[in-house]
Amino acid sequence: MKTLSENVSFGGVQGVHSHASTACNCDMTFGLYLPPEAQSGPVPLLWFLSGLTCTHENAMTKAGAQAFASEVGVAVVFPDTSPRGDGVPDADDFAMGQGAGFYVDATKGKWAKHFKMWSYVTDELPALLAENFPLDMDRQAITGHSMGGHGALTIAMNLPDRFRSVSAFAPMANTLDSDWGKPQLTAYLGEDREKRRKHDASVLVEERGFRGPMLIDQGTDDQFLDLLKPEALASAIARRRQPATFRMQKGYDHSYFFVSSFIDDHMALHAEALWA
Amino acid sequence: MKTLSENVSFGGVQGVHSHASTACNCDMTFGLYLPPEAQSGPVPLLWFLSGLTCTHENAMTKAGAQAFASEVGVAVVFPDTSPRGDGVPDADDFAMGQGAGFYVDATKGKWAKHFKMWSYVTDELPALLAENFPLDMDRQAITGHSMGGHGALTIAMNLPDRFRSVSAFAPMANTLDSDWGKPQLTAYLGEDREKRRKHDASVLVEERGFRGPMLIDQGTDDQFLDLLKPEALASAIARRRQPATFRMQKGYDHSYFFVSSFIDDHMALHAEALWA
Numbered sequence: 001m002k003t004l005s006e007n008v009s010f011g012g013v014q015g016v017h018s019h020a021s022t023a024c025n026c027d028m029t030f031g032l033y034l035p036p037e038a039q040s041g042p043v044p045l046l047w048f049l050s051g052l053t054c055t056h057e058n059a060m061t062k063a064g065a066q067a068f069a070s071e072v073g074v075a076v077v078f079p080d081t082s083p084r085g086d087g088v089p090d091a092d093d094f095a096m097g098q099g100a101g102f103y104v105d106a107t108k109g110k111w112a113k114h115f116k117m118w119s120y121v122t123d124e125l126p127a128l129l130a131e132n133f134p135l136d137m138d139r140q141a142i143t144g145h146s147m148g149g150h151g152a153l154t155i156a157m158n159l160p161d162r163f164r165s166v167s168a169f170a171p172m173a174n175t176l177d178s179d180w181g182k183p184q185l186t187a188y189l190g191e192d193r194e195k196r197r198k199h200d201a202s203v204l205v206e207e208r209g210f211r212g213p214m215l216i217d218q219g220t221d222d223q224f225l226d227l228l229k230p231e232a233l234a235s236a237i238a239r240r241r242q243p244a245t246f247r248m249q250k251g252y253d254h255s256y257f258f259v260s261s262f263i264d265d266h267m268a269l270h271a272e273a274l275w276a
Numbered sequence: 277m278k279t280l281s282e283n284v285s286f287g288g289v290q291g292v293h294s295h296a297s298t299a300c301n302c303d304m305t306f307g308l309y310l311p312p313e314a315q316s317g318p319v320p321l322l323w324f325l326s327g328l329t330c331t332h333e334n335a336m337t338k339a340g341a342q343a344f345a346s347e348v349g350v351a352v353v354f355p356d357t358s359p360r361g362d363g364v365p366d367a368d369d370f371a372m373g374q375g376a377g378f379y380v381d382a383t384k385g386k387w388a389k390h391f392k393m394w395s396y397v398t399d400e401l402p403a404l405l406a407e408n409f410p411l412d413m414d415r416q417a418i419t420g421h422s423m424g425g426h427g428a429l430t431i432a433m434n435l436p437d438r439f440r441s442v443s444a445f446a447p448m449a450n451t452l453d454s455d456w457g458k459p460q461l462t463a464y465l466g467e468d469r470e471k472r473r474k475h476d477a478s479v480l481v482e483e484r485g486f487r488g489p490m491l492i493d494q495g496t497d498d499q500f501l502d503l504l505k506p507e508a509l510a511s512a513i514a515r516r517r518q519p520a521t522f523r524m525q526k527g528y529d530h531s532y533f534f535v536s537s538f539i540d541d542h543m544a545l546h547a548e549a550l551w552a
Contacts, residue, residue: 218514221517225517230514231510231511231512231514231515232511233514234507234510234511234513234514234522235507235508235510236507237510237522237524238494238506238507238510238522238524239507241496241501241524242496242524243524243525243526243527244523245521245522245523245524246510246513246521246522246523247522248513248514248517248518248520248521248522249519251519
């Protein structure tokens with residue numbers, strides 16, 4: 001592991017690190033914010049999964065998570081959204097290939113060699129973090145934006161004992177039946193719809209649910225609402241009787257201006273669950 | 277109008293009043309809480325519509341609205357849920373007849389003479405209140421529980437200029453397609469589905485929406501969830517892009533223990549809208 005940069009932020013340290021990834025067969029970069037409390041012992045960890053086209057950097061610089069994270073003593077990790085590099089396949093469509101890993105382990109065609117973001121985020125990166133940083137891995141929570149909201153929700157519900165709380169900003173909520181999800185996951189995982197069900201947040205809410213608190217924020221003026229399909233998730237939450245808060249936030253769009261406006265509410269939810 | 281009782285409550289006055297109702301062709305009773313501020317001038321008004329079997333008294337004594345209402349200087353009116361009395365028709369089913377007015381103007385059969393709760397709550401009672409109490413009728417908001425949540429949502433969306441904010445606790449959310457709604461509204465209004473559409477909260481959210489803030493709370497352990505159909509409302513909110521907060525509250529049932537646990541959040545929403 002190599003540390004690329006460190007900046008003091010709200011009394012803690014915002015680091016950027018890279019390492020050779022076995023899962024993705026390439027070098028991977030991630031951001032990790034450590035609050036001041038990390039100097040005196042392990043702290044809980046919040047995952048922030050980012051959306052299409054993002055690297056490790058977007059949420060780290062634009063979501064505004066560090067202020068509250070510092071206050072409540074929680075670390076935040078910002079993984080990249082796909083494998084990267086000259087040897088890694090890509091696509092002309094920004095919603096496929098580099099910057100669009102969709103948090104799955106690809107098994108099909110040219111994608112299979114590198115696009116293992118599921119294993120990377122749920123297995124390899126957690127192990128690396130646990131080994132190298134003062135983190136209490138028994139206290140984890142997860143959030144994300146857009147494709148990262150899809151990642152946060154699907155990972156949380158597939159690994160029910162790992163995360164104490166889950167939240168999402170404008171998540172891709174119904175990947176089985178959206179042009180954001182169906183073509184990409186079909187390319188990565190194949191035509192078999194059954195294999196894609198575990199990567200659909202609305203299906204998972206209805207079939208499995210989540211044991212801890214759940215918070216979903218969605219802007220009413222989001223330019224991608226037809227692709228995100230929040231109605232599938234809202235309906236599934238109600239049908240499942242899933243404890244959750246689902247908010248349609250008036251006037252907000254899909255940008256980080258939306259995310260940063262509500263990040264404190266999400267941090268508060270996670271901090272309460274993590275320190276309980 | 278006759279004042280039946282007055283009790284000092286949080287520095288204000290909880291009154292109970294009765295009057296001969298032209299709309300309902302019988303005497304009607306309502307509760308009205310006036311905060312301390314009402315002694316020095318008109319105050320905004322929040323409507324609390326109650327559920328099946330309730331009179332004016334249930335929410336007035338069990339919802340716990342007075343504390344916050346006193347603090348923020350808002351009056352709260354608690355109407356009855358149907359016409360009452362020996363001359364008023366009833367049914368063996370607690371979900372029909374007395375205590376089950378469903379906030380509509382019945383046009384069919386034996387119900388047509390008395391069951392005019394729509395006119396009573398939207399026309400006759402507001403006029404009576406405006407004439408007799410220090411209320412600023414330009415500042416009104418509305419909430420309700422169960423059948424009253426249905427009433428609050430449907431009235432707010434049908435009268436888009438009257439209420440600044442709307443909220444509901446465990447509302448009957450889809451009366452067109454539930455055994456709480458379909459049989460009763462069919463008896464009151466007839467078989468014509470078109471005439472019942474304006475009394476379905478989910479249909480109204482999707483077709484009209486609401487201009488102000490909206491808050492819905494629903495307990496996950498509500499014994500009547502299959503009849504309330506919150507999934508129709510949650511889905512409609514998302515599809516309409518209706519600014520709203522929809523919360524599934526873990527472990528709560530259908531009782532006033534649920535209502536009173538969250539009444540302050542609802543009062544805060546309404547107070548902010550009413551005093552804006």
